[in-house]
Amino acid sequence: MQVDSYSQDIPGFAFKQVLSILPVNLGDIIKRLPEKYISNLEEIRLRQGRPLLLGFNNGDKYLTANGELVSEPNISYIITVEDIQRVTRLVSKSSLYALEEELKNGYITLPGGCRVGLTGKVVMDGEKVKTIKYISGLNIRISREVKGIAEKLLPYLLDKNKNVRHTLLLSPPRCGKTTLLRDLVRLLSTGMPAIKYSGTTVGLVDERSEIAGCYCGVPQKDVGTRTDVLDGCPKAQGMMMLLRAMGPNVLAADEIGKQEDVKVIEEVINAGVSLLFTVHGSTLEEITQRPALEYLFNLKVIERFVILGRSRGVGTIEDIKCGSTGKTLGGRICSS
Amino acid sequence: MFKLIGALMIVSCTGIMGMIKAREYAMRPRELRSMQSALQMLETEIIYGATPLPEALEYVAERCEKNISRLFRQVEQELIVSHGCTVKEAWDRALYLYAPPFFQKGDTSILSQLGNCLGMSDREDQSKHLHLAMEQLKLETTSAKEKAKSQVKLWNYMGFLAGLMIVTILY
Known part of the structure; x- marks a missing residue:
């Protein structure tokens, strides 16, 4: 029953933070999910041209445009270039230049502590990663804070x-x-x-x-x-x-x-x-x-x-x- | 008596019209210059502060001239309010609503061009685009200044003189 014990802390704040960086169309689809799924949500994976994938603590599922969870990729919602660009803009507040350090590390931390991992074309500067351009994949990780799990330890x-x-x-x-x-x-x-x-x-x-x-x-x-x-x-x-x-x-x-x-x-x-x-x-x-x-x-x-x-x-x-x-x-x- | 009042009215009307026209010429270089300094401020915010665009725009809006600050504030509002719109969209909408009043078409298109690239690349690149826009504005400013030099006096006199001419013909 550990699965349920995790769900107490997540939904409210962290989930709202995640919604705030999703464009309206994606946000609406995800909001349609039943409460019990939302509270077990761990990751939202957006890959350009590929299905929208949600990661739960017991595996991942594709999501259709109607907000239904399915196992077949062919009927799921396909992420468009536009979606990726909109999320990138929302995450960066339209200012990629402000995230140079974060892009070098490949992830951005949002207020609220959630993290967004990024993939795309990496630009090198000598031996070091300079930045990522053509961002094409995003992984939004909903971080959890489970107070009290260390009390017994x-x-x-x-x-x-x-x-x-x-x-x-x-x-x-x-x-x-x-x-x-x-x-x-x-x-x-x-x-x-x-x-x-x-x-x-x-x-x-x-x-x-x-x-x-x-x-x-x-x-x-x-x-x-x-x-x-x-x-x-x-x-x-x-x-x-x-x-x-x-x-x-x-x-x-x-x-x-x-x-x-x-x-x-x-x-x-x-x-x-x-x-x-x-x-x-x-x-x-x-x-x-x-x-x-x-x-x-x-x-x-x-x-x-x-x-x-x-x-x-x-x-x-x-x-x-x-x-x-x-x-x-x-x-x-x-x-x- | 009536004739005299009428004549005075004609002269003052044309005179004011001329002055308005002259003011247009006089104000444009001034506005171009303050736009340049606003962009300079924006550049500093972006390059040295790495401030996110909405905050950088707000900062600049607080410090620059009223006409220009309105534009910047509008862009900022558009960015905050509309969920996920591009800087280009926000910038163009704001330009449509609050383009600085004495700007000409060419001046506005320099700004619109800038909107294409603002925010969406690294700092080095941002600096290049901002410098390009400032450079273009500078060129416009010099030509606007030259024009102002000759045109301001011309229109100031021309208004009154045209009025006097009309009056002498009609009198």
Whole structure:
């Protein structure tokens, strides 16, 4: 029943934000969907000359011009050049020049924290991507904020003195890793009265603007009262900046994997700051094979491994392992 | 007596007509110049501020001359109100409604041309298009100034003189 637990937060605000960037004709089609579909909507995919596709948490469906969900592409609504151009204009407020940085990264964050991924013809400048022209594909991702999913997990990550242990969240893609990290950050920084945890200063390096969903530098998601966010900053540099400038007790970052990240992590741990970060992967053995992470594991500093999966729906915590003994501390905690 | 009043009325009427015509010539270079500086401001907003177009237009509208600010504000409104319309559409509609009053057809078409490319490319490209428009406006300004030099005096006198001529013929 995790599926339903997700739907509580999404529809209202985030969905309205999405409608505001859709041209009237597309907006009308999508608005006709029954409420239960709208609340489970994860993605809207627009590809020029191809069918309109909606992604739900249990698979994707084509949409017809009458707002019916179908499985056959040939009767669905076909996205026109005009549609793509209109969405591009609405997303960019008719000012592509203002989005140069965003185009280089391939996505735009909207107020409200939703993200729009872009594809098209890439223009290079030497070795770097300069911009994308002839935008032909858009993926509107409705981001979700599920408050409270980390409540059961938090006690496992605190030691006797309520200090945060160095923690690694391990998860395959689309298993709710970012959502869980966001809620953990929120709980760590605001505190959790139920377990008499009063909260601490958290520094968050949000390289891909996914965790806090910043718009113009302001977090659009609730990341807690004591959280400082560096938006769009490379993790290694960002962690050092926060460490020096903002005096955090916990540093959080998404998707660690590069050699330089690991070097900084070593430094952060030596500075006495707790770490909270995620890694892409499905098992501990698998990620140990990556050179950078292998080095990190050999330092034996990480105290808790949290492994996510979808065995009981998105966001299932499959296992929590103790870093020093390798013992399982508790598993199969559902997200709800 | 009546004759005298009539004659005075004729002279003043033609005189005012001449002055209006002269003003047209005098005002055009001025308006062209303020349009140039408005575009300059817009360029600064776009290139250095990377401000989204509606906000940039609003900013410029607040700072430039009334006649031109009306145009910019209208474009901004069109962009905000109509969901997903092109800058070109918004720009042309605003030009139709609020083209600066002393602009001639050629001047307006320079602006309309600019509307084609505004917003839809990177900053470098935007700067080029804006510079082109400013350059064209500058050329128009110089020729308008030259015209004004000769025409303003001419029309100012011509109005009165034509009036006097009519009066002498009729008297």
